[in-house]
Amino acid sequence: MNKEYRQLKSLLHLLDREERWFTFAEIEKELGISGKSVKRIVEEAVTLLPASMQIEVSRGKGIIFYRDRHGTTVREVLASLFRETSYFRLMQLVLTKDGEASAEEMAEALFMSFSSFKKWIIHLNQEELRPFHLRMTYSSPTLKGNEIHIRYFLWKLFTEAFPTTGWPFSGIDDQQLDGWVTEIERESGMIYFLNSKRNLSFLMAIVVERVRRGHGISLKGGSYAWEHNLFYGPVTRLSEKLMHRYQIHLTCDEVYFLQSMFSLSQYHVPDGNLRNEGQEWTADKGNEEECLMVDLLITLLTRAFPALNAGDRFRSEVAEFIDKLRIDHAIPELMAVSRSHLTSYIEQAEQPIFKTVSECMSSWEKSYPAISYNDYHLTKLTFMISSSLRYRSKKAFLIVGEEFSVRHYVAKLIKREIGDDLTIETSILHGLTDEIVAQHQIDFIISTIPVSLTSIPTVIISTIPTKRDLENIRQELLI
Structure with missing residues (x-):
C-alpha cells in the first residue's frame, strides 16, 4: 500500500480520536515517524481534506483536527484517496487483466518504470500480501494462492475503496444483486445490516468475475451440515439465478462458499422469527x-x-x-x-x-x-x-456497521459515558427513511456509516466511540 496514504490514514485516525491539541512528540511516538514527516503529511492533508474538515497547526501547542459531526466522515475521505493510490489501481488491473497483461504494460499503465515496478512487486509480496497468504507473479502480474484467500483479499480491498457509494464491476448489475439479497431477507425472515448487504453484493460480483475467468474453489475443511443451515435453500436458489443471469457454472463447493459468507455476514432477526x-x-x-x-x-x-x-x-x-x-x-x-x-x-x-x-x-x-x-x-x-453484563440501561437509535455485531456493546458504552439523559434503541429496521424514524419517534441517529435522512441529524461515530464522538453526542442533546 502506498506509504503516503498509509501515513495519512494513521494520522487522521489519531487526530480524530479527540478534539484536542496533539503534540508533535505524541504524534511522532504514535505513528513511529519523524517530526519532519508529520509536517509533510499535514501539509499534504490540508490540500486533500473537504471544507467540513480542518487541520490547525500551532508551534507551541501542536496539531488539532476539526470536522463537522454531520458532514463527510474520515472514512469517506480516506476511501476516495485510497482509490487514487497506485496500490488500488494495480489491484484493479490484476482483477480485470488476470495475467493477460505483461509487467511492462502494467508498469506503463501505472506510470512507473519497469525496474521500479519489479521492486514494488517484491515489496508487496513481502509485506502487503503476506497476511493474506498471497503473492504476485512478475512476468504477467496476477495473484497466486488459495482461491478463497484471493477472493477474501479482493472483497476487503473493494469494500475499503467503496464503503458506501460506487460500483467497480462493469457488466454486473449491482441493483439486481441488492434485490436478490432483499429476497433472501424476506424469505429467511431476517434483515442484513446496511454495510453487510452492500458487502454481499461485492462478494457475489467477485465470485462471478473469478468463475468467469476459470477460477474455482474446493472446500477441503471439516464437515458442516450445510443442508441444515438457515441459508441453504435461499442461497441455492440465488446461485441458480447467478448461473442463469451470467452464464456461469457454480459447483456445490461454490454454493457452500456463498452460503458461508451469507451466514457469516451480520444480520438481525426480529422478535418472533x-x-x-x-x-x-x-x-x-x-x-x-x-x-x-x-x-x-x-x-x-x-x-x-x-x-x-x-x-x-x-x-x-x-x-x-x-x-x-x-x-x-x-x-x-x-x-x-x-x-x-x-x-x-x-x-x-x-x-x-x-x-x-x-x-x-x-x-x-x-x-x-x-x-x-x-x-x-x-x-x-x-x-x-x-x-x-448487568449495567443500568435506558433508550436512542444506533447503527453500527461492522464485521460482527457490536451494537449492544457500543450502546452500553455510550450509556455509561453519557448517563440516563440518553436512551438508545438498537433494533434493526427494514428501512431507514424519514417516515420510519418519525413513526418510531427518533430524535437523531448515532451511526458509524453515512445515513441519508433530511428530517433529523446524524452523529457519525467511530466503531468504538472516541471522546470526540461522545462529546458530539452530548452536544446533540443540548439542541
Missing part, C-alpha cells in the same frame, strides 16, 4: 451436538461471570456464535486470514474479560478439540460478554 430463541433454533436444525456445544459454553461463561445476563437474547447470540465458529472451521482458508482491527482495542479496554473469555474457550476446547478458533473469535465473544 425463527432465530429469536437460540435453543429452539439449534434444535430445529436437528443438531444435538451443537446444542451441547452451546450448553457447555454458556455454563462455563455463567460460572466465570456471575453478573452475566444469560437470557434468551444471549443464548441466541451464543448459538449463532457456535454456528459461525463451525462454519469457519469447515473453511480453514477463511480461518487463516480472519482478523479484526478491534482485537487490539478489546485486549486493552476489556483486558480482564478478554483473559477470562480466553480461559473459558480453552476449557470448552478440551471437550471439542477438533474445533479451532483464533483471536477473531475471542474478540467477538468478549464483546458479547461485556455487553451482556
Whole structure:
C-alpha cells in the first residue's frame, strides 16, 4: 500500500480520536515517524481534506483536527484517496487483466518504470500480501494462492475503496444483486445490516468475475451440515439465478462458499422469527451436538461471570456464535486470514474479560478439540460478554456497521459515558427513511456509516466511540 496514504490514514485516525491539541512528540511516538514527516503529511492533508474538515497547526501547542459531526466522515475521505493510490489501481488491473497483461504494460499503465515496478512487486509480496497468504507473479502480474484467500483479499480491498457509494464491476448489475439479497431477507425472515448487504453484493460480483475467468474453489475443511443451515435453500436458489443471469457454472463447493459468507455476514432477526430463541433454533436444525456445544459454553461463561445476563437474547447470540465458529472451521482458508482491527482495542479496554473469555474457550476446547478458533473469535465473544453484563440501561437509535455485531456493546458504552439523559434503541429496521424514524419517534441517529435522512441529524461515530464522538453526542442533546 502506498506509504503516503498509509501515513495519512494513521494520522487522521489519531487526530480524530479527540478534539484536542496533539503534540508533535505524541504524534511522532504514535505513528513511529519523524517530526519532519508529520509536517509533510499535514501539509499534504490540508490540500486533500473537504471544507467540513480542518487541520490547525500551532508551534507551541501542536496539531488539532476539526470536522463537522454531520458532514463527510474520515472514512469517506480516506476511501476516495485510497482509490487514487497506485496500490488500488494495480489491484484493479490484476482483477480485470488476470495475467493477460505483461509487467511492462502494467508498469506503463501505472506510470512507473519497469525496474521500479519489479521492486514494488517484491515489496508487496513481502509485506502487503503476506497476511493474506498471497503473492504476485512478475512476468504477467496476477495473484497466486488459495482461491478463497484471493477472493477474501479482493472483497476487503473493494469494500475499503467503496464503503458506501460506487460500483467497480462493469457488466454486473449491482441493483439486481441488492434485490436478490432483499429476497433472501424476506424469505429467511431476517434483515442484513446496511454495510453487510452492500458487502454481499461485492462478494457475489467477485465470485462471478473469478468463475468467469476459470477460477474455482474446493472446500477441503471439516464437515458442516450445510443442508441444515438457515441459508441453504435461499442461497441455492440465488446461485441458480447467478448461473442463469451470467452464464456461469457454480459447483456445490461454490454454493457452500456463498452460503458461508451469507451466514457469516451480520444480520438481525426480529422478535418472533425463527432465530429469536437460540435453543429452539439449534434444535430445529436437528443438531444435538451443537446444542451441547452451546450448553457447555454458556455454563462455563455463567460460572466465570456471575453478573452475566444469560437470557434468551444471549443464548441466541451464543448459538449463532457456535454456528459461525463451525462454519469457519469447515473453511480453514477463511480461518487463516480472519482478523479484526478491534482485537487490539478489546485486549486493552476489556483486558480482564478478554483473559477470562480466553480461559473459558480453552476449557470448552478440551471437550471439542477438533474445533479451532483464533483471536477473531475471542474478540467477538468478549464483546458479547461485556455487553451482556448487568449495567443500568435506558433508550436512542444506533447503527453500527461492522464485521460482527457490536451494537449492544457500543450502546452500553455510550450509556455509561453519557448517563440516563440518553436512551438508545438498537433494533434493526427494514428501512431507514424519514417516515420510519418519525413513526418510531427518533430524535437523531448515532451511526458509524453515512445515513441519508433530511428530517433529523446524524452523529457519525467511530466503531468504538472516541471522546470526540461522545462529546458530539452530548452536544446533540443540548439542541
